[in-house]
Amino acid sequence: MASYDPMSPEVLADPFPAYATLRTECPVHHHASFTPPFFTVTRHDDVTEVLRDVGTWSMKYGPSPQYTRGSGLVSDPPEHTEFRRLFIRGFTPRTVGALETELEQIAGDLLDQMAPLGRADFHAAFAYPFPMTVIARLLGIPEVDLALFAEMSDDLTRTYNLPDPHASGPARARLDAYFQGEIDRRRRLLAAAGIDEPGEEHLGDVVPNDMISGFVVAEYQGRRLTDHEMQWVLLLLMLGGNETSTALLTNVVWRLLEDPVRWAAVRADRSLVDVAIEESLRHDPPVLGLFRTATREVEVHGVTVPEKAKMMVCYASANRDSTYWPRADEFLLDRPLEDVRKHLSFGFGHHFCPGATLARVEGRIALGLLLDRFPDLHLDGATTRIEAFNLWGRATLPLAW
Numbered sequence: 001m002a003s004y005d006p007m008s009p010e011v012l013a014d015p016f017p018a019y020a021t022l023r024t025e026c027p028v029h030h031h032a033s034f035t036p037p038f039f040t041v042t043r044h045d046d047v048t049e050v051l052r053d054v055g056t057w058s059m060k061y062g063p064s065p066q067y068t069r070g071s072g073l074v075s076d077p078p079e080h081t082e083f084r085r086l087f088i089r090g091f092t093p094r095t096v097g098a099l100e101t102e103l104e105q106i107a108g109d110l111l112d113q114m115a116p117l118g119r120a121d122f123h124a125a126f127a128y129p130f131p132m133t134v135i136a137r138l139l140g141i142p143e144v145d146l147a148l149f150a151e152m153s154d155d156l157t158r159t160y161n162l163p164d165p166h167a168s169g170p171a172r173a174r175l176d177a178y179f180q181g182e183i184d185r186r187r188r189l190l191a192a193a194g195i196d197e198p199g200e201e202h203l204g205d206v207v208p209n210d211m212i213s214g215f216v217v218a219e220y221q222g223r224r225l226t227d228h229e230m231q232w233v234l235l236l237l238m239l240g241g242n243e244t245s246t247a248l249l250t251n252v253v254w255r256l257l258e259d260p261v262r263w264a265a266v267r268a269d270r271s272l273v274d275v276a277i278e279e280s281l282r283h284d285p286p287v288l289g290l291f292r293t294a295t296r297e298v299e300v301h302g303v304t305v306p307e308k309a310k311m312m313v314c315y316a317s318a319n320r321d322s323t324y325w326p327r328a329d330e331f332l333l334d335r336p337l338e339d340v341r342k343h344l345s346f347g348f349g350h351h352f353c354p355g356a357t358l359a360r361v362e363g364r365i366a367l368g369l370l371l372d373r374f375p376d377l378h379l380d381g382a383t384t385r386i387e388a389f390n391l392w393g394r395a396t397l398p399l400a401w
Contacts, residue, residue, distance in 0.1 A: 004029055006040075006312075006389050007161050013385065015288060015392075016329065019317035028303040035163040038065050038291065038310035041300065042317035044324040044344075050292055050313050051348040057292035057311060059351060064160065065291055065310055065390075066168060072229040073236055077350055086220055087233060088354050090138065090211055096357045099134075103365050106133050111373055119380050119400035127249035127397070128242075131362055135241030139234065140182065140210025152178060153242055160388040172235075179212075179234045180227060186216045211237065240355045247286035247386065247393025248363050252276055253370065254394055255284065255331050257379045265333055267371050275337050277363040282319045282343035283331045288390045289314040290347075315344045316392065374401040 004018055004026070005011060011018050022029055022042040029040045041047055050057045060075050062068030072083045089095065107130055114125050132150055141149055152175050159168040186207045190198050193206045198217040207213040215230045256263045256276060266272045289312045297307050305311065322328040346353035353359075370377060380400035386393045 004031070005033070006031065007034070012389060015316065016320055019314060019320060020329075023317060023321060027301045028305070030303070033163070034065060036065070036067065036310060038312055039300075039303070039305055040289070040312040040314055042314045042321075044318040044321035046300065047313050047315065047318040047344060048348055050311060051344075051351070054350055056295055056298055057313075058295050059292060061293040061308075061310075063290040063292075064168070065312070066166075067293075067310075069228075070232060071226070072233045073351075073354075074232055080350060083220060083229075083233075084354065086218055090214070091354045091358055093357050096361050099358075100361060100365065102137075103134060103362060104369070106130060107365055107369050111369055115373065115401075119398065122253060122397040122399045123246070123250050123394055124396075126366070127246045127253075127394075130249065130366060131245035131359075132242050134358075134362065135237060135245075138211055138241070139237060140208050140212040145178075148178075149238070150242075153238055157239070157243060157386070157388045157391065160390060175235060175238070176231045179231050182212050183216060183227065183230055186213050190216075237355075240353065241358070243386075243391060243393075244286040245355075245359050245362050247284075247391060248277070248280065248359055249366055250383075250394035250397045251284040251286065251392070252280035252363060252367060253377075253399070254379075254383060254397055255280055257377060257399070259331075260378065262331070262333060263377065266367070267375060270368070270371070272333050273364055273367050273371075274360075275333055275335065275340065276367065277360060278337060278340040278343065279331060279333065279335060280363075281345040282325070282340055284392055285316045285319055285343070285345035286391060286393055287345065288316040288392050290390065312390070315347070318344050377401045 004022065006015065019042050022040065027041065027043050027046060031038055031040065041050055054076050058076050059080065060070050062070050062074060073080060073087060075083065110126050110130055114120050128150070132146060136143070136146055136149055152171065156168060156171040156175060159171055189207050190202065195202060195206060198206070200214070200217060202217060203209040203213055207216065212234065215225055215233065218225055256266060266276055292311050292313060294305050294307055294309045294311060298305050319325070320328045346356040377399055378401070379398070381398035383394045383398070384396045386395045
């Protein structure tokens with residue numbers, strides 16, 4: 001399988017046949033022509049083992065194919081575990097549940113703008129601005145900066161396919177500088193109020209009650225978070241709350257409309273909304289795979305993986321592994337919800353996605369409103385995929401109603 005290239009046009013267009021071949025013929029693949037070279041595991045058991053064994057497979061060099069200096073959530077236990085406790089409070093089911101009315105309002109306003117048009121690109125009209133607006137509000141990004149925020153996010157993900165370890169540097173520096181400006185703005189408000197030791201009691205009073213302010217006033221291991229730690233967690237929030245949620249929305253609508261029988265089935269039985277979302281996550285995961293770094297030389301299926309080598313952990317392939325999923329390549333609405341929720345699209349183990357609850361609620365609200373307000377929704381042309389090789393979603397999804 002030396003000819004397998006995740007950046008080739010054929011694989012970018014539809015990576016799943018290549019994954020099936022890898023699972024059968026080459027469970028550990030080495031992609032030598034990328035800089036840096038990386039390995040890929042594709043079988044369900046191997047993916048879960050890499051994610052489980054944090055002693056051998058480290059997150060501290062970043063989740064991308066390039067080497068980065070992570071911190072906070074981009075780290076290994078115990079640092080990651082302690083930092084996650086600080087971070088997760090904004091994404092508990094109770095916290096997300098309290099946001100549902102606001103989420104419905106944001107989604108409804110966007111659909112109000114769509115309705116008179118008769119046709120639109122769903123990505124541009126709804127799937128992109130909905131989660132972008134949500135995560136920007138949670139973070140505390142000013143509404144006037146939404147377009148800039150989106151532009152910076154897109155600039156970063158466009159670098160993922162480039163075989164240059166420094167390609168993402170300028171885009172990342174621009175985002176860090178933007179986040180630093182928001183961090184500093186809150187610090188100035190605290191200083192102007194004469195507050196030397198800020199705490200949660202100052203949220204909503206001296207500084208806005210948002211996640212950026214929460215990180216500024218937080219204590220971690222008896223100290224304040226560093227700028228680097230805050231920049232990393234804000235970057236992950238932006239990408240996780242924007243790019244991946246957008247892909248979930250485009251993917252589930254795309255698959256339901258691809259076969260009108262599916263759309264009609266969900267219209268007739270709203271209990272299938274949650275099944276459709278979970279089956280979409282399994283069948284078309286927004287993140288095809290993320291990366292870990294070997295902490296030591298290790299042998300996997302007879303292949304020697306050197307210390308410090310990058311390993312792509314292919315969630316998408318694991319989700320289509322026929323030894324684990326019956327009729328794995330089919331999009332089915334009759335899978336039991338408790339079974340299909342076992343997909344790996346939100347990861348597994350220590351680094352399970354903390355925003356999973358929010359993504360699911362956004363999907364349920366969006367799909368429910370679409371079914372109510374656009375019962376005759378249908379595809380209106382060919383779709384195109386997003387650019388990043390390890391992400392999976394529709395860059396365009398033309399619809400009519």
